[in-house]
Amino acid sequence: MKAVVHEGKAGFEGLEYTEFLEIQPKVGEVVVKLKTAGLNHRDLFVLNRHQPTDPPLIIGSDGAGVIASVGEGVTTVNVGDEVIINPGLGWKENSDAPPPGFEIVGLPFHGTFAEAVVLPAENVEPKPEYLTWEEAGVLSLAALTAYRALFTRGKVKPGMKVLIPGIGSGVATFLLQFAKAVGTTVYVTSRSEEKCKKALELGADKAIDSNDDWNEALGGEKMDLVIECVGAATFNKSLDQLRPGGTLVTFGASAGDDVQINIRSFFYGQFNLLGSTMGSTEEYKEMLQFIQEHQIKPVVDQMYPLSQFDQGFDRLKAAAQLGKIGFYIG
Structure with a gap:
């Protein structure tokens, strides 16, 4: 089968x-013939985590397709079923943090940038x-x-003021x-005037230039x-926008991961700082x-044939996208 493989070079x-x-399913596994796959920032990080001396790896975490075959003991899905992939492996019940052994499709196990992928049956819906x-x-990883x-x-909760x-x-x-669907007031920032305009079309109550003074703009x-x-590029500006007792949830660091904060301002503000990863x-x-209840659809930025994966990566690295970049496969 055709696949995007990382091997031999950093x-x-x-x-x-x-x-x-092509890999065959073991007990409890299924083969999904992929129709489409999604590109994530994680795929960029994987290229540095997967070493040149490691075995070849098919990257990619998101995808959707049709069940092509099932391994022994699989009764939850049938050949021909149309499915979407849950990329989280080994985290079943909601908990404060992922359990030991939690992994994500695409590292260390083969991922979705291929004509087919083998997964535990419990990872398709x-x-x-x-x-x-x-x-x-x-959809899956980002949503x-x-x-x-x-x-x-x-x-x-409904009525909250949320900043993204x-x-x-x-x-x-x-x-x-999601935030608009539950009845919140949503503010967003971007350096791009075009992205601010699109955010307003998607329902944002206000969109401001990331380079402006946020206090003044809001x-x-x-x-x-x-x-x-x-x-790092926005963290302290984000903290400064919290009301006393407000909450900041962080799950990414695409613009730097070393942050200094004024701890005195933090504890006098009674702020809550929470980390989050996947789910x-x-x-x-x-x-x-x-999403089905509210009929929410991903914002699809660009789709490329999988053979043109480099164009998708270039767009992601340049932060040119609004929404999701994906690949056509089958």
Whole structure:
């Protein structure tokens, strides 16, 4: 089968669209013939974590397709079923943190940038019928990350004021749609005028330039909840927007991970600072139910043939996207 494989060289130089031996399912596993797959920032990080001396690895965490075969003991799905992939491995029930052994599809196990992928049967769910293949293929990792950060960790409630810095990412666009669906007031930031305009079209109540003075641009309004994924470039500005007793949830550091804060201001502000990563199978199923109830669709930025994976990576590295980048496969 054709696949995007990382092998022999560090970073992007080690990626190649090539032939790879198709893997057969073991007990409790299924083979999904993929229609589409989604690109995430995690795929960039994997290129540095997977070493040139490691065995060849098919990367990619998101995807959707059709069950091609099932291993012994699988009774939950059948050949021909249309499914969407939950990329979290080994985290079943919602808990304070992932259990030992939690992994994500695409490292250390083979991922979705291929014509087929082998997964535990428990990691596929019926594809929501209202989603296209393009939308289903880019949904899971970003939507699950957004769901846990906003609901499980952030305890979002109707009427809250929510700030989402860096609206261009896939997770951020889900955060915006999810937060509006539950009746919050949502503010976003971006350096891009085009992304600010698109965010307003998606329902944001206000979109401001990330380079502006946020206090001034927001008219002095303070937030109940900030969901932060940018990192060092915006972290202290995000903290400064919290009301006394407000909560900041962070799950990313695309713009740097070394942050200094004024601890005195932090404890006098009675702030809550929470980390979040991906989510459990329980939360994944809740997320799928939530998006179907509210008919929420991913914002799809660009789709490329898998053979043109380099174009998708270039767009992601340049932060040119608004929403999700994906690949056509089958």
